[in-house]
Amino acid sequence: MPMQRVSILGATGSIGRSTLDVIARHPDRFRVVALTAERQVDQLAQLCAKHGAVNACIADASLVNALEQRLAEHGSTAKVLSGKDGLLQIAGLAETDCVVAAIVGAAGLEPTLAAARLGKKLLLANKESLVMAGPIFMETVRKHGAMLLPIDSEHNAIFQCMPELHAGEVPPDRIRRILLTGSGGPFRSRARADLRSVSPEEACAHPNWVMGRKISVDSATMMNKGLEVIEAHWLFGVRPEQIQVVVHPQSVIHSMVEYADGSVLAQLGNPDMRTPIAQALAYPDRIDAGVPSLDLFGMSALTFEEPNFERFPGLRLAYEALRTGGTAPTVLNAANEIAVAAFLDGRLPFLYISTVIDETLQSVPRTAVGSIEDVLEADRRARSYAAQVVGRSQSRVA
Numbered sequence: 115m116p117m118q119r120v121s122i123l124g125a126t127g128s129i130g131r132s133t134l135d136v137i138a139r140h141p142d143r144f145r146v147v148a149l150t151a152e153r154q155v156d157q158l159a160q161l162c163a164k165h166g167a168v169n170a171c172i173a174d175a176s177l178v179n180a181l182e183q184r185l186a187e188h189g190s191t192a193k194v195l196s197g198k199d200g201l202l203q204i205a206g207l208a209e210t211d212c213v214v215a216a217i218v219g220a221a222g223l224e225p226t227l228a229a230a231r232l233g234k235k236l237l238l239a240n241k242e243s244l245v246m247a248g249p250i251f252m253e254t255v256r257k258h259g260a261m262l263l264p265i266d267s268e269h270n271a272i273f274q275c276m277p278e279l280h281a282g283e284v285p286p287d288r289i290r291r292i293l294l295t296g297s298g299g300p301f302r303s304r305a306r307a308d309l310r311s312v313s314p315e316e317a318c319a320h321p322n323w324v325m326g327r328k329i330s331v332d333s334a335t336m337m338n339k340g341l342e343v344i345e346a347h348w349l350f351g352v353r354p355e356q357i358q359v360v361v362h363p364q365s366v367i368h369s370m371v372e373y374a375d376g377s378v379l380a381q382l383g384n385p386d387m388r389t390p391i392a393q394a395l396a397y398p399d400r401i402d403a404g405v406p407s408l409d410l411f412g413m414s415a416l417t418f419e420e421p422n423f424e425r426f427p428g429l430r431l432a433y434e435a436l437r438t439g440g441t442a443p444t445v446l447n448a449a450n451e452i453a454v455a456a457f458l459d460g461r462l463p464f465l466y467i468s469t470v471i472d473e474t475l476q477s478v479p480r481t482a483v484g485s486i487e488d489v490l491e492a493d494r495r496a497r498s499y500a501a502q503v504v505g506r507s508q509s510r511v512a
């Protein structure tokens with residue numbers, strides 16, 4: 115078994131730390147080459163020292179000196195890089211076989227694309243890069259022969275339920291539907307009127323998964339499922355109408371694929387991100403992820419509900435943006451990031467998150483996606499417009 119040399123973009127986050135946990139269980143298989151963070155210098159330095167990383171990058175370049183000092187304190191001699199250029203260098207290090215894309219949000223796009231351009235094995239958690247730049251991203255993967263493995267639990271489940279995909283492409287007429295499951299988040303059974311004054315802490319208290327704050331809010335609005343619909347479209351080449359969101363509160367079935375003959379294949383497991391991460395790290399082999407066995411006898415029931423598009427308009431907006439095409443998904447993603455950040459800062463009520471996205475989608479013109487510059491320009495425009503809507507919403511609420 116050749117040693118796999120791994121770099122993790124976003125190592126200090128929830129996915130980054132779960133990845134390091136799996137890697138640490140298999141020192142004979144994986145070696146950590148590089149770790150990155152945005153601002154958590156002490157965490158990053160500790161992780162570099164613990165896992166023997168030889169490169170460290172801090173995205174906020176003003177923290178370089180602080181990182182150097184912390185690395186020395188923790189006894190690490192890792193080479194220090196910084197800023198966007200540093201992230202791009204880490205993504206392309208010749209001594210790395212596998213890049214884990216675990217930065218949250220649009221900041222992950224360029225480094226993730228850089229790894230794809232270099233034909234790396236790419237473990238994709240950063241769904242925002244596919245939502246923003248789906249056609250360019252997939253073309254880059256194809257052109258440069260990168261091995262793209264999804265670690266978002268649903269997409270990893272779908273990948274596992276599509277054995278044909280492992281040998282190339284799945285003929286489109288074989289698949290009838292993708293059944294994309296989601297827990298429904300912490301507000302699944304709350305009336306919309308009851309959500310007016312929910313706090314960031316309530317929104318981040320996910321019933322089944324422990325995740326970063328941005329994706330936790332996305333789960334509470336169900337925009338996370340909307341982003342995943344777009345992600346599934348690009349990863350698996352299915353039309354929007356072939357993707358059915360299924361609310362499954364127990365988070366045991368991580369998604370399903372229904373074939374033309376009526377067969378439905380599902381992947382089950384405890385809700386623990388170490389399972390999809392280990393599957394992708396070791397693919398096509400299987401390794402221990404530290405995840406306990408699924409207790410089938412301890413489960414009272416597995417239940418399924420249709421999603422409520424009125425209570426969770428973010429999901430409807432995501433389908434609409436996917437059908438509109440061009441830069442519409444880029445605009446949706448940017449407006450969502452601005453609105454979620456404002457909500458987490460206490461500047462925007464929860465129910466206004468979808469208002470900001472809706473108004474931005476209606477006002478920022480959709481353009482064709484011919485290049486990454488088109489994507490970045492649409493992202494900039496949408497952020498600027500969404501920030502204005504946040505400002506107006508504040509005065510409406512006040």
Ligand SMILES: NC(=O)c1ccc[n+]([C@@H]2O[C@H](COP(=O)([O-])OP(=O)(O)OC[C@H]3O[C@@H](n4cnc5c(N)ncnc54)[C@H](OP(=O)(O)O)[C@@H]3O)[C@@H](O)[C@H]2O)c1
Pocket residue numbers: 123124125126127128129130150151152153154155173215216217218219221239240241242265266267323324325326327328329387
């Ligand atoms: N958590 C999950 O269970 C889960 C499941 C499926 C998919 N995902 C996806 O995985 C990605 C990461 O999610 P997460 O929950 O792990 O997020 P998280 O806990 O918030 O961690 C985000 C990571 O990205 C870094 N980062 C944040 N902003 C950055 C920037 N502008 N430039 C460079 N690095 C930056 C953070 O550094 P600092 O620590 O310094 O801030 C941290 O290392 C997201 O795209 C999410 O949708 C997550």
